[in-house]
Amino acid sequence: MDYYDNNVAGSNNLFQVMQMNNVKSLIYSSSATVYGNPLFLPFTENHPTGRNISNPYGRTKYFTEELSKDISNTDPKWKIISLRYFNPTGAHPSGIIGEDPKGIPNNLMPYISQVAVGKLHVLNIYGSNYSTPDGTCIRDFIHITDLAKGHLKALHKMFNSEFEGWKAYNLGTGRGYSVLELVKAFEHASGRKVNYKFTSRRYGDIPISYADARLAENDLDWTAEKDIFEMCRDTWKWQSLNPNGYEIDEI
Numbered sequence: 371m372d373y374y375d376n377n378v379a380g381s382n383n384l385f386q387v388m389q390m391n392n393v394k395s396l397i398y399s400s401s402a403t404v405y406g407n408p409l410f411l412p413f414t415e416n417h418p419t420g421r422n423i424s425n426p427y428g429r430t431k432y433f434t435e436e437l438s439k440d441i442s443n444t445d446p447k448w449k450i451i452s453l454r455y456f457n458p459t460g461a462h463p464s465g466i467i468g469e470d471p472k473g474i475p476n477n478l479m480p481y482i483s484q485v486a487v488g489k490l491h492v493l494n495i496y497g498s499n500y501s502t503p504d505g506t507c508i509r510d511f512i513h514i515t516d517l518a519k520g521h522l523k524a525l526h527k528m529f530n531s532e533f534e535g536w537k538a539y540n541l542g543t544g545r546g547y548s549v550l551e552l553v554k555a556f557e558h559a560s561g562r563k564v565n566y567k568f569t570s571r572r573y574g575d576i577p578i579s580y581a582d583a584r585l586a587e588n589d590l591d592w593t594a595e596k597d598i599f600e601m602c603r604d605t606w607k608w609q610s611l612n613p614n615g616y617e618i619d620e621i
Contacts, residue, residue: 378434402456403423403425405418406421408579415538424573450537456540458513460514460601462514465610468609485566493565495566496575509546512594539585540582541594544580559599
């Protein structure tokens with residue numbers, strides 16, 4: 371219900387406020403989960419969306435994409451770019467800005483980094499018998515600063531007088547890494563051992579997901595520049611400087 375409230379109802383309310391104030395340009399934070407279980411890999415923007423989506427998060431992102439398409443089709447003054455994120459991770463290289471989820475992290479990288487720093491005892495890896503080389507899920511991880519640069523490129527595209535309507539772009543590296551490969555890369559970058567154990571599969575996880583990001587390269591002049599080591603190194607710098615996350619004094 372939280373996903374539907376935030377991603378569907380919240381987006382609809384946002385569009386209404388924008389319409390009332392004659393603001394008709396939007397970059398939408400979408401997700402590769404709109405593709406559902408892959409019919410082919412890597413995912414291109416032409417891959418069908420909305421079919422066999424494995425979790426509520428992906429379905430709500432899909433519904434909001436459809437809403438934004440309908441709005442742009444109804445009123446030609448709207449310009450909407452939907453950026454389909456793959457797996458954003460990493461931190462700002464300065465170590466000042468990082469990911470600090472509440473409770474047990476849902477995303478893999480902060481889970482790994484919290485185990486490495488000693489905040490959590492062990493990493494639970496959900497599933498070890500997927501049809502992948504090492505049995506763990508494969509994902510396309512993209513450094514958060516590359517993602518931010520993708521938004522800037524999308525802004526340049528949107529304010530080009532020739533751009534109109536609705537358009538989707540994948541933001542990913544085009545390279546998949548397994549959960550165990552990411553663990554090993556993090557151990558190399560941090561010099562810390564990451565304790566892990568295998569547990570049962572998590573509902574909604576698909577075995578493999580990675581991007582074809584050539585459309586973003588051709589249309590936006592954007593490509594991901596940072597590799598998996600840099601993602602791990604920058605995450606570790608933030609986590610080691612902030613072992614307990616952001617500690618904000620109570621007011």
